[in-house]
Amino acid sequence: MSSALASADLIRHAGLRVTDSRRAVVDALGEHPHASADELFRQVSARLPQTSLQSVYNALADFVGAGLARQIEPAGRPRLYELRVSDNHHHLVCSQCGKVEDVDCVVGAAPCLAPSESHGFAVEAAEVTFWGVCPDCAASPL
């Protein structure tokens, strides 16, 4: 398997020490993009039972700090993490089940980065969240 090596390299190249729990978190994130700390903890626990939730939080914070992961925070939901960091994409969230899909930047280049009035702010980023109902939830009315 090359994925074990790959995750180690990702971590090392980010300037972090390679540990079992960090590898497990990276792997879990690869299999479950848009997962919460808690979901990742459950995934990691399956293979590395001694890992603590706190370690998952630590790893995620380190990854975000090192630019290896990004976090998103849909309103009213726990923070989610993803490995896709190199591009500026947005998210589509199911308002019923919380499922998240990636959405490429909407209108071409960077109109996302141009509010009509900037109130003197030095605008650094624009975050777009689309809310809707996913196919599964549309099919099974509550």
Added chain:
Amino acid sequence: MSSALASADLIRHAGLRVTDSRRAVVDALGEHPHASADELFRQVSARLPQTSLQSVYNALADFVGAGLARQIEPAGRPRLYELRVSDNHHHLVCSQCGKVEDVDCVVGAAPCLAPSESHGFAVEAAEVTFWGVCPDCAASPL
């Protein structure tokens, strides 16, 4: 003063009973758009000391339910409330001090509502948050 009357009307027309604390919350929201429950509680307490934080939460939840107020939730910050509900505008948040400004819908009508791929979702809304540094924070480096 007409504002006391105005807030009562707003509340009544939303189908809610008019109470001192609700009026106080509406008034505080008028003076402090984009305020958190806690900030509003402090404002309200100044004039109505017996009011509880829970009542402010209750009032805000009722307002949101009745379409009188809207809530926004900038990542990593407590929920904020605003009375401006009739239009679909967005927000510009200072990443340092948290100050929030309104921004009218960016690209004209509703391109905000058109993600490039919708993954089969029935898209209902788009939420845009611009992050930047406000003039005050730019002037006074930490």
Added chain:
DNA sequence: CGTTTGTTTTGGATCATTCAAAATAGCGAT
């Protein structure tokens, strides 16, 4: 003015996240 029903209060619970100190383990140098 009394009744009904919605609202407020009080006190506590919950969830996600963070803090801090002690124990442990990478990994570069020996």
Added chain:
DNA sequence: ATCGCTATTTTGAATGATCCAAAACAAACG
């Protein structure tokens, strides 16, 4: 291979924002 330095993990507890539920209270209608 081992040492030692320092980063990381663990453990246990704390925090902040929000919500829940039952009892006391009050607005609005007749």
